[in-house]
Amino acid sequence: MNKTRTFVLLGIALITVSTYPLFLIIQENVLDRYVNSRYELKDIIDIRRRHKAPPLSYELASPINWKGNSIEVLTSDTGLDAPKTPFDKEPERIKKITIKVNGKEVSFPTEAWLPQKITGDSNFLSWLNLVEIKDNKNNTEQLAIVQRIGDNWKRGDVISQKWRIIHIDEEKESTVETFSYADRENHILGVKLILHSSQTSSWIGYKSDLAYRLPSIFFPLVYPTGTFLLGILIVIIGFVRYRKQR
Structure with missing residues (x-):
């Protein structure tokens, strides 16, 4: 006995x-299946150099038009060098990124660590991406400008990460969504956009990172x-x- x-x-x-x-x-798998079934994501710019034929795509150098909306991505050099690592091939600069939608600044400028001379959209990888979202449930489309905010971020630190997503619809209305790693569980679609755009220092989950460690x-x-x-x-x-x- x-x-x-x-x-x-x-x-x-x-x-x-x-x-x-x-x-x-299981929770992560359920959430991921829900997001994948409801939303379809499509890159607007060649952020990962998937199209290898020269010249490299640099659509961000001029306004991008999407369903009657004009999107401009403006950068300005702060004059400061970004923190270096042994893996950096070229030195990076801390630059300010300003987003204009239909001629108006939609939010405050954010910091990003970019090459001193930007030659293509792929230079913005892990910092900015433009993604078209199709909502299969509501049969609507949006453009999302996905940004990782470099202000006060320490390289390699997951917890201190913050993001900003600007949503633009076909009616020329825009909304701004800002969230941090700590409160990401309230931004399920936002997390999917971040992962789709490779805008995190390591793979993160919707509510827990355990499944990806x-x-x-x-x-x-x-x-x-x-x-x-x-x-x-x-x-x-x-x-x-x-x-x-x-």
């Missing part, structure tokens, strides 16, 4: 330590998925043994 009880307690312990991380992983055979296959299922199996076997011993 004591062995059976120990067996059941072992199963319960495995279930207990596996339940919360497994819940977080060092995936391997051990995690999440062995733990928490395997340990959770093993725990259930052990508990079932334990109860079967207990009933036979009565």
